[in-house]
Amino acid sequence: MRKFLFCLCLTFAVSAFGADVKIDFGDFTTGQTPTGFHPALAGPGQPGDWKIIKAEVPSAFASLTPGAVAFTRESVLAQMSQDPTDNRFPMLIYDGGTFKDFTLTTRFKIISGVAEQMAGVVFHYQNESNFYVFRASALGHNVRFYKVVNGQFADPSAPLEMNITTNAWHTLTVQCEGDQINCALDNTALPAIETPDTFPEGKIGFWTMSDSVTYYGNTAITYKPLVPAAQVLVENIMTQEPRILGLRICALDGDGQPRIIASKDEAEIGRLGTGLDAAAITNGTVSFGRGPGTVAVILPFRDRNGDPMAAVWVRLQSFFGETQDTALTRARAILQKMEVQINSRHDLMQ
Numbered sequence: 001m002r003k004f005l006f007c008l009c010l011t012f013a014v015s016a017f018g019a020d021v022k023i024d025f026g027d028f029t030t031g032q033t034p035t036g037f038h039p040a041l042a043g044p045g046q047p048g049d050w051k052i053i054k055a056e057v058p059s060a061f062a063s064l065t066p067g068a069v070a071f072t073r074e075s076v077l078a079q080m081s082q083d084p085t086d087n088r089f090p091m092l093i094y095d096g097g098t099f100k101d102f103t104l105t106t107r108f109k110i111i112s113g114v115a116e117q118m119a120g121v122v123f124h125y126q127n128e129s130n131f132y133v134f135r136a137s138a139l140g141h142n143v144r145f146y147k148v149v150n151g152q153f154a155d156p157s158a159p160l161e162m163n164i165t166t167n168a169w170h171t172l173t174v175q176c177e178g179d180q181i182n183c184a185l186d187n188t189a190l191p192a193i194e195t196p197d198t199f200p201e202g203k204i205g206f207w208t209m210s211d212s213v214t215y216y217g218n219t220a221i222t223y224k225p226l227v228p229a230a231q232v233l234v235e236n237i238m239t240q241e242p243r244i245l246g247l248r249i250c251a252l253d254g255d256g257q258p259r260i261i262a263s264k265d266e267a268e269i270g271r272l273g274t275g276l277d278a279a280a281i282t283n284g285t286v287s288f289g290r291g292p293g294t295v296a297v298i299l300p301f302r303d304r305n306g307d308p309m310a311a312v313w314v315r316l317q318s319f320f321g322e323t324q325d326t327a328l329t330r331a332r333a334i335l336q337k338m339e340v341q342i343n344s345r346h347d348l349m350q
Contacts, residue, residue, distance in 0.1 A: 019222070019223055019224075019225050020220065020221065020222050020223075021096060021097070021220070021221040021223070022218070022219075022220050022221075023094070023218060023219040023220075023221075024218050025052055025074075025075040025076055025077050025216075025217070025218060026074055026075040026218075027075075028052045028075065029052060030052050030053065030054060030075060031051055031052065031053070032051055032052060033050050033051055033052075033092075034050075034052060034077065034092075036094065036095050036096055037050070037092050037093060037094055037095060037205075038092070038093050038095060039090065039091070039092055039093075040090075040091040040092070040093050040127075040128045040205070041088070041089065041090055041091065041128060042088075042089040042091065042128045042129065042131075042148065042151065043085070043087040043088045043089050043151075044085050044087065044088055045083045045085030045088035045210075046081060046083040046085070046088075047081070047090060048079050048081050048090025048091070048092065048208065049079065049080040049081035049090075050077065050078070050079055050080075050090070050092045050206075051077075051078060051080060052075050052076070052077060052078070053075070053076060053078045053080075053215075054073055054074070054075060054076075055073070055074065055076045055078070055109070055215055056071040056072070056073055056074075057071065057072055057073075057074045057076065057107075057169065057217055058070070058071060058072075058169055059071060059072045074217070074218075076109075076215045076216060076217050077092070077206065077215065077216040077217075078111075078213070078214070078215045078216075079092070079206070079208045079212070079213065079214050080213060081211075081213075082112075082113075082211040082213060083210070083211060084114060084115040084210050084211040085210060086115065086210060087209075087210075088209065088210050089133075089207060089208070089209055090207075090208050091122055091125075091128075091205045091206065091207050091208075092205050092206045093122070093125060093203050093204075093205035094203060094204050094205055095203070097203075097223075098201055098202060098203055098226060099123070099124075099176075099201060099202070099203070099204055099221065099223050099226075100124075100176065100200060100201035100223075100224065100226055101176055101177050101178070101223065101224040102123075102174075102175070102176055102204075102221055102222060102223035102224070103173065103174070103175045103176075103221070103222045103223075104121060104123065104173065104174045104175075104204060104219065104220070104221045105171065105172070105173045105219070105220050106121065106171075106172055106206075106216055106217060106218075106219040106220075107169050107170065107171050107172070107216070107217035107218075108136070108169070108170055108172060108214055108215065108216050108217070109166075109167065109168065109169045109170070109214070109215040109217075110136075110138045110164070110166045110167075110212060110213075110214050111166065111167060111213040111214060111215060112166070112211075112212075112213045113138075113139070113210065113211045113212040113213060114211055115210040115211045116137070116139060116208075116209040116210040116211060116212050117137065117138035117139045117166055117212055118135050118136065118137050118138070118139075118207075118208055118209040118210075118212045118214070119135065119136050119170075119172070119207075119208060119212070119214045119216070120133050120134055120135030120136060120172075120206075120207040120208070120209075121133070121134055121172060121174055121204065121205065121206060121207060122203075122204065122205045122206070122207045123174055123176065123202065123203075123204045123205075124176070124198075124199035124200070124201060124202035124203075125199075125202045125203040125204065125205055126199055126202050128151075129148065129149075129150055129151040130148060130149055130150065130199060131148050131199065131202065132145070132146070132147055132148070132181070132195070132199065133145070133146050133148065133207050134172065134174050134183040135207060135209070136162070136164050136170065136172065136185055137164065138164045138165065138166045140159070141161055141162060141163060141164055142159035142160055142161050142162060142164075143159070143160050143162055143164070143183070143185045143190065144156060144157055144158075144159045144160070145157040145181065145183055145190060145193055147195060147198060149198065155195075157190055157191070157193055158191075160188070160190050162185060162186075162188060164185070169217065170185060170186050171185070171186055171187070172184070172185055173185075179194055179195055179196045179197065179200075180192055180193070180194060180195075181193040181194075181195055201226065204221065228261065228262065228349070228350065229342065229347055229348055229349070229350045230249050230251075230261045230262035230310075230342075230348050230349065231261075231262040231263075231266075231269070233249070233262065233338055233341055233342060233348075234247055234248070234249065234262040234263060234264060236341070237334065237337060237338060238264055240337065241334060241337075243316075243317065244264070244314065244315070244316060244334065245294060245315040245316060245317055246264055246265070246296070246313065246314070246315030247263070247264045247312070247313070247314055247315070247334075248260050248262060248263035248264065248265075248268060248312075248313045249261055249262040249263070249301065249310050249311070249312055249313075249348070250273035250277040250278075250280075250281070250310060250311040250313070251281070251309070251310040251311075251345070251348065251349065252278070252281055252282075257272055257273075257278075258272065258273030258274065258275075258277035258278040258281060258311065259271070259272055259273060260272075260273055261310070261348075261349070273311065273313075276298050276311075277298060277311040277313065278311075280298050280299060280300040280301075280308060280311035280312075281300065281308050281309070281310060281311050282308070283308075284300045284302075284308050285298075285300070286298065286299055286300070286328065288324050288327060288328065290318070291315075293317060293318055294315055294316065294317055294318055295315070295316050295318045295322060295327040296313065296314065296315045296316075297313070297314050297316075297327055297328055297331035298311055298312070298313050298314075299311070299312050299314070299331060299332065299335050300312075301335065301338065301339065301342075301348075302339060303342075303343060303344050303345060304343040304344060309344070309345040309348060310345070310348060312331075312334075312335050312338065314331045314334055314335070316330055316331070
């Protein structure tokens with residue numbers, strides 16, 4: 001299902017290059033965990049302590065004095081817990097979307113840490129045991145990419161030595177396109193990383209290790225919006241059958257309510273369906289209706305086993321003398337083209 005989290009604290013825009021998310025920590029309440037995120041923990045130890053604080057951040061305006069660095073006092077995200085447990089990885093996951101192809105840019109400042117002094121971002125995050133991470137270590141003076149699969153670190157990149165200083169701001173960038181990942185720190189890039197199909201998409205978040213106290217500044221994500229399989233299917237059918245007046249797919253949501261997951265009219269996506277949609281899904285009921293010069297049919301969309309997994313509503317222009325049977329025949333021909341492309345509810349909802 002296409003689902004977006006719109007929050008007053010986040011700015012969303014769409015450009016010719018895709019969509020943008022700009023996370024401005026100044027829009028969140030100081031002293032609290034930002035809304036629209038949830039904490040996660042990989043490994044043992046205590047959860048992270050993520051909150052908004054005020055800190056000095058390099059100004060966006062250049063100083064007119066040679067050699068001087070201008071700072072402003074701004075809100076930043078801080079991980080404050082100092083639990084030194086080894087292999088403890090506090091994370092704060094952004095709930096506002098799932099990302100496949102994207103570019104993320106953020107700034108971080110490592111404040112302290114005895115066991116570790118690290119900062120990083122997680123991406124293509126599935127859960128606390130499965131994700132990618134690009135991290136920077138001030139103690140190790142290097143940056144590195146890791147793949148975490150079922151809680152185990154796998155296929156790490158070779159560490160790239162860099163002079164990562166504490167109490168200084170650094171810029172971190174991650175770009176994913178297909179199965180290729182490019183990571184950079186302060187404009188110094190790692191060799192490109194290939195990760196075929198391990199985690200093709202997922203959430204994004206912030207990451208630290210053990211007792212690292214780390215700050216993060218405002219963050220920008222430019223991404224290619226994911227189009228659910230159901231919507232791709234509708235768009236494909238509309239290309240093949242452009243004279244269809246209306247076409248939408250409904251599926252039951254987590255509360256058992258019929259909800260539109262794909263439509264010729266994208267403004268309908270996310271709205272509740274009708275009782276007739278629910279009857280098609282739960283009982284396999286077929287419904288027929290007429291309008292001025294039109295006919296509409298609701299049919300059960302069946303999986304490979306013949307069980308209803310969704311409802312398809314088709315609206316067609318009627319012709320003189322059209323009967324209910326001829327309308328059902330026309331609608332079923334369209335449905336058959338859809339059913340041969342999708343075998344299961346899981347495939348439909350991806």
